[in-house]
Amino acid sequence: MSAELEFGLDTFGDVTWDAEGVPIPQARVIRNLVAQGVLAEEVGLDFIGVGEHHRADFAVSAPEIVLAAIAGKTDRIHLGSAVTVLSSDDPVRVYQRFATLDAVSNGRAEVIVGRGSFTESFPLFGLELRDYEQLFEEKMELFTELLTQKPVTWSGEHRASLTDQMVYPLLESGSLRTWVGVGGSPQSVIRAAHYGLPLMLAIIGGAAERFAPFTDLYHRALEKFERPTQPIGMHSPGFIADTDEQALEQLWPHYEAMQARIGAERGWAPLTPEHYREEAGPHGSLYVGSPETVAAKMAAAIRALGVNRFDLKYSNGTMPHEQLMRSVELYGTRVVPLVRDMLAS
Numbered sequence: 001m002s003a004e005l006e007f008g009l010d011t012f013g014d015v016t017w018d019a020e021g022v023p024i025p026q027a028r029v030i031r032n033l034v035a036q037g038v039l040a041e042e043v044g045l046d047f048i049g050v051g052e053h054h055r056a057d058f059a060v061s062a063p064e065i066v067l068a069a070i071a072g073k074t075d076r077i078h079l080g081s082a083v084t085v086l087s088s089d090d091p092v093r094v095y096q097r098f099a100t101l102d103a104v105s106n107g108r109a110e111v112i113v114g115r116g117s118f119t120e121s122f123p124l125f126g127l128e129l130r131d132y133e134q135l136f137e138e139k140m141e142l143f144t145e146l147l148t149q150k151p152v153t154w155s156g157e158h159r160a161s162l163t164d165q166m167v168y169p170l171l172e173s174g175s176l177r178t179w180v181g182v183g184g185s186p187q188s189v190i191r192a193a194h195y196g197l198p199l200m201l202a203i204i205g206g207a208a209e210r211f212a213p214f215t216d217l218y219h220r221a222l223e224k225f226e227r228p229t230q231p232i233g234m235h236s237p238g239f240i241a242d243t244d245e246q247a248l249e250q251l252w253p254h255y256e257a258m259q260a261r262i263g264a265e266r267g268w269a270p271l272t273p274e275h276y277r278e279e280a281g282p283h284g285s286l287y288v289g290s291p292e293t294v295a296a297k298m299a300a301a302i303r304a305l306g307v308n309r310f311d312l313k314y315s316n317g318t319m320p321h322e323q324l325m326r327s328v329e330l331y332g333t334r335v336v337p338l339v340r341d342m343l344a345s
Contacts, residue, residue: 004308005343007336008047009040009328010082010235011315013060014258019320026059030066032321033059036314036328037070041077043332049082049112049235049311054120057261057317064097071105080110082235082311083181083200087135088121090159091143092167098176099169107173112200113143114181131158140180144195147176179233182214189214193221198231201305204313207283208234208301215305233309234301238287239316239323240294240330247289248280250323251316255286258317287312291334298335299342310339 013033018024024032037048048070050063060066067079079101084094094111102109115136122129138156145152146167155161179200180192192199199218201211215232222230237255241247252273259271279286287294298310314327 005302005340006046006233006309007331007339008049008078008233008309008311009036009045009331010049010051010311010313011036012051012053012058012082012313013066014315014317014319015057015059016315016324017254017318017320019322023318024321029059032324033066034069034073036321036324037067037077037079038073039325039328040332041074043329044336045077045328045332047078047080047110047309047311049080049110051082052085052116052121053118054124055118057258064101067109068101068104071101071108075106076108078108078110078177079105080177080179081112082313083112083114083116085116085121086113086139086143087115087132088125088127089139091139091146092162094143095146095167095176096169099171102171102173102176103169110177110179112179112181113140114183114200114202117183127158134158140191140195143178144197147178149174181235184214186214186217189218190221193218193227193230194225196222196225196227196230198233200233200235200309200311201307203234203236203285203301205279205285208236208285209283209304212305215307231308232306233311234305234307235311235313236285236287236301237313237316238294239314239319240287240289240291240327240335241323242290242330244289244293248277251288251319252276254317254319261317291330291338294331295335295338295342299339302339302343 015023015029040048050060050066052063054061063081098109098111135158138158142154151164151166152162153164179198181200182188183202239247239251256271278284280288287297
């Protein structure tokens with residue numbers, strides 16, 4: 001497993017604070033994100049994913065442009081979304097943007113399509129939430145047709161039909177690595193298998209082991225649909241510092257504030273220090289601590305689920321850029337080698 005295993009980073013472009021606790025402009029957040037992507041390559045990571053949001057606490061609404069900026073300063077690291085909210089986008093434009101990113105990055109583009117965990121894009125682009133399921137089904141069907149690089153004939157209720165339509169630019173390699181992001185729905189797992197696309201599990205609460213039935217379902221569904229074996233990845237939040245206590249103390253105020261802000265919108269109970277420590281423990285979804293602690297927890301999750309890629313969601317609310325850079329550095333230089341050693345043994 002270790003020879004095929006990839007390690008990535010994900011960020012939503014959270015608006016961060018400076019050293020004095022003052023929010024920095026969104027433009028500077030985006031420039032800092034580019035620097036984080038460059039560092040990710042320098043420390044040997046395989047992938048960086050940038051999320052799409054349309055609200056004040058996240059700076060990135062056009063991930064492909066940010067990824068193209070990173071592409072211009074790197075040579076090896078793969079570049080993708082985390083996730084592309086396909087339901088509220090146009091599949092033709094999504095294909096064209098990522099095909100263009102693939103060209104300028106010399107074949108390093110990936111896309112993770114999903115429905116997203118926020119819904120601000122629906123009213124922004126004139127869509128109705130009552131069409132949530134049908135929008136994704138239709139647009140997923142069209143997008144997978146576009147990936148074939150052949151003339152597309154398609155019709156649906158929420159987009160103009162296409163008849164024998166070629167869409168450009170063509171992909172130089174003939175394929176675009178496309179993952180389906182899944183938060184916890186068996187139907188979404190089966191959908192990914194139906195289209196024969198890699199599966200990315202967003203594990204943001206509780207133990208990774210509870211997702212083992214999903215990986216089993218995915219393998220069985222691929223077999224049923226007579227699809228070839230595909231990679232499985234997992235995405236979870238975390239933060240790395242030199243010691244466990246330093247990591248826990250630095251992350252807490254930013255993570256707690258983020259949970260409170262989003263929780264107020266969704267009716268969540270306030271995050272307590274006890275719950276925070278539980279999620280940061282061996283059976284939670286937070287990969288926070290020293291390199292040794294995080295590596296041990298990651299290795300256990302990778303073994304339990306048999307995943308081929310681990311993406312650490314390293315941005316956590318208002319955490320300063322300098323702390324994020326240190327976390328990225330430790331992840332690439334310390335955590336990843338430790339995990340590979342643990343799995344090899």
